[in-house]
């Protein structure tokens with residue numbers, strides 16, 4: 001179905017390495033904003049609908065508004081190269097619950113270089129966590145350097161993993177040339193308020209037509225082991 005101003009939502013991607021807290025962040029956004037904004041969620045998992053089920057069981061949004069895309073072996077392909085299954089899922093959700101204000105699209109947990117195509121989302125959040133090590137923000141990559149928002153997540157764990165959050169945020173800010181960075185923990189209400197303020201303000205900017213989606217750039221060439229043990233190499237050039 002073609003997009004019309006009435007049915008088109010703000011499509012917000014959430015990407016980042018496995019286990020950095022993407023689903024939890026989406027649950028937090030839903031918990032905080034579901035009474036204020038009309039929300040929907042699309043999850044991407046390789047072989048299951050695990051993330052969608054987890055979010056439904058969190059009870060933060062009408063379960064019907066949370067749908068899963070199973071991506072097959074290469075999770076970033078579904079958010080970067082062949083976004084059709086995700087676009088169909090987003091448009092179905094927008095049609096079934098029209099009008100929606102925001103559809104959050106969670107990528108399958110991947111590596112440091114996976115990013116969304118601007119053909120699928122209007123803006124994207126890249127999620128790191130302190131448990132991945134304090135130096136990870138310095139390693140760069142398209143998501144860290146150019147996502148619309150970078151989250152340094154699970155700051156409550158920093159003392160246990162010996163990470164200096166302030167330094168990690170400084171490193172991230174240096175890598176990002178002034179683009180926003182939020183140090184987040186689900187146990188820190190002030191950090192959650194910063195996140196929801198950002199979502200709210202992006203939703204407004206997108207709605208008023210004052211936002212141009214930016215492509216963070218392609219991911220590096222890499223290989224996966226396929227279901228039958230074969231090596232599958234991907235070279236993403238766009």
Ligand SMILES: Nc1nc2c(ncn2[C@@H]2O[C@H](COP(=O)(O)OP(=O)(O)OP(=O)(O)O)[C@@H](O)[C@H]2O)c(=O)[nH]1
Nearest residue numbers: 017018019020021022023024109154157185186187
């Ligand atoms: N201490 C702490 N743990 C967190 C926080 N946010 C998420 N977690 C935990 O981190 C783990 C991974 O969180 P998820 O939200 O499932 O991470 P994900 O990035 O969606 O994971 P994949 O979809 O598998 O890539 C879970 O055990 C969460 O409970 C946080 O702010 N603090």
